[in-house]
Amino acid sequence: MEKAAVNEDGLVIPLIDFSKFLEGDETLKLETAKAILHGFQTAGFIYLKNIPIQPDFREHVFNTSAKFFKLPKEKKLEVGWTTPEANRGYSAPGREKVTQLTDPAEIEKIRSAAPDIKESYEIGREDEPGHPNPWPAEQDELVGFKSTMNNFFDQCKALHIEVMRAIAVGMGIDAHYFDSFVDVGDNILRLLHYPAVKSEVFKVNPGQVRAGEHTDYGSITLLFQDSRGGLQVKSPNGQFIDATPIENTVVVNAGDLLARWSNDTIKSTVHRVVEPPKQEDVHPPRYSIAYFCNPNHKSYIEAIPGTYAAESEKKYEGINSGKYLVQRLAATY
Numbered sequence: 234m235e236k237a238a239v240n241e242d243g244l245v246i247p248l249i250d251f252s253k254f255l256e257g258d259e260t261l262k263l264e265t266a267k268a269i270l271h272g273f274q275t276a277g278f279i280y281l282k283n284i285p286i287q288p289d290f291r292e293h294v295f296n297t298s299a300k301f302f303k304l305p306k307e308k309k310l311e312v313g314w315t316t317p318e319a320n321r322g323y324s325a326p327g328r329e330k331v332t333q334l335t336d337p338a339e340i341e342k343i344r345s346a347a348p349d350i351k352e353s354y355e356i357g358r359e360d361e362p363g364h365p366n367p368w369p370a371e372q373d374e375l376v377g378f379k380s381t382m383n384n385f386f387d388q389c390k391a392l393h394i395e396v397m398r399a400i401a402v403g404m405g406i407d408a409h410y411f412d413s414f415v416d417v418g419d420n421i422l423r424l425l426h427y428p429a430v431k432s433e434v435f436k437v438n439p440g441q442v443r444a445g446e447h448t449d450y451g452s453i454t455l456l457f458q459d460s461r462g463g464l465q466v467k468s469p470n471g472q473f474i475d476a477t478p479i480e481n482t483v484v485v486n487a488g489d490l491l492a493r494w495s496n497d498t499i500k501s502t503v504h505r506v507v508e509p510p511k512q513e514d515v516h517p518p519r520y521s522i523a524y525f526c527n528p529n530h531k532s533y534i535e536a537i538p539g540t541y542a543a544e545s546e547k548k549y550e551g552i553n554s555g556k557y558l559v560q561r562l563a564a565t566y
């Protein structure tokens with residue numbers, strides 16, 4: 234076994250070589266699948282290395298993402314996020330609120346009011362009826378943006394299917410059990426930019442974060458981070474632990490719908506993005522890419538076989554995936 238990517242305060246996030254699942258013999262495949270499932274069952278998070286998405290393409294996608302965020306604000310607002318049903322387009326950063334605080338009650342108020350220092354652009358599948366992606370005009374630096382992002386979208390979609398196969402193998406059910414639940418690609422590619430920020434901002438306002446604590450909603454999230462750091466995952470003891478970037482790995486975490494689907498045998502763990510651990514007066518921008526994988530919107534999600542012994546052990550009612558996701562999104566935007 235590899236050394237864990239994170240091992241602190243009871244939070245053990247394994248680092249797993251995914252090529253051993255994809256290319257290994259039956260024994261290695263099974264062993265790797267079990268390690269993947271175990272990571273989701275205990276931490277809710279894993280790191281994967283040697284995935285089929287090539288490092289130079291990944292770098293190209295990050296560079297292309299940075300070019301989008303460099304557009305003037307009005308250009309970005311032209312492709313603004315509209316509705317939870319579409320869940321596509323640009324979301325602007327909240328305005329910073331910096332105050333000198335003394336009263337704890339006031340601090341709490343501002344803490345909850347302090348907007349996240351981030352902006353994002355979300356892309357869905359191209360062929361969803363009624364929900365076209367609002368692509369930015371392909372001028373100058375942005376020539377090729379759409380094809381790069383669609384290509385990346387498709388590669389992530391394929392990786393989602395493979396990770397679900399690993400989960401199925403780990404669970405001892407048919408390796409293709411999830412295929413018909415995830416083949417449509419009702420997923421969302423979210424480009425994220427956390428602008429440069431003075432470290433003072435975090436000191437003056439103790440509630441300030443780059444992205445507030447949350448769980449993800451869908452099946453799994455493929456999270457590609459740059460080398461800046463700041464991502465933290467909540468340990469079983471309730472402390473936030475750094476999920477330090479490891480080059481050319483993808484962080485994969487289970488979402489709420491997979492937790493529900495697995496009858497809570499898999500964990501959807503709280504995480505957030507805070508000031509990077511490195512001491513600096515000004516923290517440089519951070520870029521990350523979250524690919525939110527979902528079961529097909531049309532899928533009916535009820536406890537996976539083997540996650541309960543008797544009907545009475547099923548913790549949740551069955552639910553339509555699309556309906557669940559829209560409900561969750563409507564509550565946060």
Ligand SMILES: O=C(O)CCC(=O)C(=O)O
Nearest residue numbers: 425449458464506521523
């Ligand atoms: O930027 C990151 O590293 C995390 C983002 C995240 O958790 C999210 O967008 O759901």
Ligand SMILES: [Fe+2]
Nearest residue numbers: 447448449504
């Ligand atoms: Fe997240």
